[in-house]
Amino acid sequence: MNQVFRKYCILIICFVISNQCIGQQIRVFESAKCNKDSYFVNVLKPEIQSKAPVVNRIIQFILNSNERNKTYEELAEFVDTFGGRLSGSPALENSTDYLIAKLQNENLDHVYTEDVLVPKWERGTEWAQMVEPRAQRLGILGMAGSASTPKGGLKAEVLVCNSMEELNDISNDKIKDKIVLLNTNRVNGSYIKFKLDGTRMVADGGGVAVMFRSYAKDTVYSPHAGIIRYYSKDTQIPVVSIAAEDSDLLHRLSKRGVKVMVNLHLESTFYGMTRSRNLMADLVGTQYPGESVVVSAHLDSWDVGQGAIDDGAGVFISWRALSLIKKLGLKTKRTLKLILFTGHEMGRFGSKAYVEKHSQNLQNTSVILNSDYGTFRPFGLTLSARNTRAQCIVYEVLQLLHKINATELVVGKSYDLTQSDGNEFMRAGIPASGLLNDNTKHWYYSHTNADTMSAINPYYLDLCSIVWTAASYVLADLTEMLPKD
Numbered sequence: 001m002n003q004v005f006r007k008y009c010i011l012i013i014c015f016v017i018s019n020q021c022i023g024q025q026i027r028v029f030e031s032a033k034c035n036k037d038s039y040f041v042n043v044l045k046p047e048i049q050s051k052a053p054v055v056n057r058i059i060q061f062i063l064n065s066n067e068r069n070k071t072y073e074e075l076a077e078f079v080d081t082f083g084g085r086l087s088g089s090p091a092l093e094n095s096t097d098y099l100i101a102k103l104q105n106e107n108l109d110h111v112y113t114e115d116v117l118v119p120k121w122e123r124g125t126e127w128a129q130m131v132e133p134r135a136q137r138l139g140i141l142g143m144a145g146s147a148s149t150p151k152g153g154l155k156a157e158v159l160v161c162n163s164m165e166e167l168n169d170i171s172n173d174k175i176k177d178k179i180v181l182l183n184t185n186r187v188n189g190s191y192i193k194f195k196l197d198g199t200r201m202v203a204d205g206g207g208v209a210v211m212f213r214s215y216a217k218d219t220v221y222s223p224h225a226g227i228i229r230y231y232s233k234d235t236q237i238p239v240v241s242i243a244a245e246d247s248d249l250l251h252r253l254s255k256r257g258v259k260v261m262v263n264l265h266l267e268s269t270f271y272g273m274t275r276s277r278n279l280m281a282d283l284v285g286t287q288y289p290g291e292s293v294v295v296s297a298h299l300d301s302w303d304v305g306q307g308a309i310d311d312g313a314g315v316f317i318s319w320r321a322l323s324l325i326k327k328l329g330l331k332t333k334r335t336l337k338l339i340l341f342t343g344h345e346m347g348r349f350g351s352k353a354y355v356e357k358h359s360q361n362l363q364n365t366s367v368i369l370n371s372d373y374g375t376f377r378p379f380g381l382t383l384s385a386r387n388t389r390a391q392c393i394v395y396e397v398l399q400l401l402h403k404i405n406a407t408e409l410v411v412g413k414s415y416d417l418t419q420s421d422g423n424e425f426m427r428a429g430i431p432a433s434g435l436l437n438d439n440t441k442h443w444y445y446s447h448t449n450a451d452t453m454s455a456i457n458p459y460y461l462d463l464c465s466i467v468w469t470a471a472s473y474v475l476a477d478l479t480e481m482l483p484k485d
């Protein structure tokens with residue numbers, strides 16, 4: 001895959017997540033500028049290069065011992081046992097207990113949890129059926145937090161709008177009593193606000209429900225889960241995500257002037273806030289125990305699929321990073337801190353709570369590694385840090401991974417490339433790094449019923465595990481923390 005295409009992949013991620021990144025500057029890091037930094041060249045670079053034998057041991061250990069495929073097998077057992085781990089669900093809390101026992105069994109230092117309040121919502125029975133011009137079941141997922149349909153469901157004609165502007169131009173008498181389909185994933189600004197505004201406009205016009213076209217550009221009949229918030233009680237009408245293919249179908253029918261009627265049944269219950277937990281474990285540093293490199297992912301997932309890619313795989317490469325370093329008998333100068341966040345999918349409740357609780361000593365974090373955008377074939381890392389020396393350090397660490405061809409660094413100039421829980425740390429000035437991997441198909445799976453073990457390649461997962469373990473080890477063992485902006 002060439003560099004231009006890889007840049008394109010990153011842009012795609014930004015588009016579907018925040019819809020704000022297009023046009024902003026991202027770039028493959030140019031290492032020539034590091035030669036102008038004599039301290040880097042004479043002190044830091046040789047120190048990083050001296051870690052090559054250890055990194056080679058890590059590579060050998062993961063690929064050529066009985067550790068091979070172990071991350072995959074452990075992850076499969078985990079997600080097959082607990083399935084989707086929705087915020088506030090018994091499955092999430094049981095899976096947290098399971099991992100606590102695993103971490104304690106491995107004698108990692110300081111395995112502990114911190115309570116976090118997260119929303120508790122439950123999906124009930126839901127279905128949509130086109131009844132005119134012919135019968136066809138439609139692929140939908142109710143949005144978390146949505147209002148339910150009246151008992152027995154509702155039946156209404158579908159009005160298709162291909163943009164927010166189009167919806168804005170339609171008179172209320174045309175919206176009244178309709179199910180409005182917003183058949184677009186081109187959004188200016190926040191996708192959450194787009195849903196909020198669209199729902200309000202439909203509700204204000206007297207519409208009875210909203211269907212949002214599933215937000216990934218390319219999918220294979222898999223509507224995406226998501227959250228919906230309302231401006232006020234008056235705008236609380238049922239909201240669902242509809243598979244792109246069905247959205248296209250309804251659009252084509254309507255364009256031909258065919259009247260489309262749909263039966264919609266949606267049960268959705270919000271129970272308020274409930275207790276959940278962030279889970280932490282440390283490998284305490286030998287020289288700077290108060291400083292840390294955070295290795296992280298989120299433990300909760302959507303209720304559909306198994307939460308394997310999003311974010312079970314991130315959880316397991318993060319846990320395994322500490323586990324493998326311990327098994328190899330390696331020690332690091334500063335503490336390696338594993339954080340498995342809760343409440344991510346409902347709005348990053350876990351990472352927000354962590355940053356708030358630890359704001360006093362957060363600056364002792366050198367960098368947060370956060371894996372949340374796939375464990376496909378890895379190429380290297382992304383880094384959200386403006387400081388050139390920090391970029392040079394991470395670039396040089398990646399050069400130790402030439403044997404697995406994962407030496408590339410992509411840096412963002414003005415925004416967070418990790419676009420996940422790392423964001424919360426970045427806002428506090430902490431450099432954030434994610435896996436640079438071939439995640440062009442990430443949104444085929446993530447947040448859908450297709451997020452299962454079948455989408456994960458065991459060999460690539462091992463390669464991601466190597467990148468994660470090696471980067472964690474070297475960054476935590478350097479004499480200095482990554483410089484902050």
Ligand SMILES: [Zn+2]
Pocket residue numbers: 298310311344372
């Ligand atoms: Zn995620």
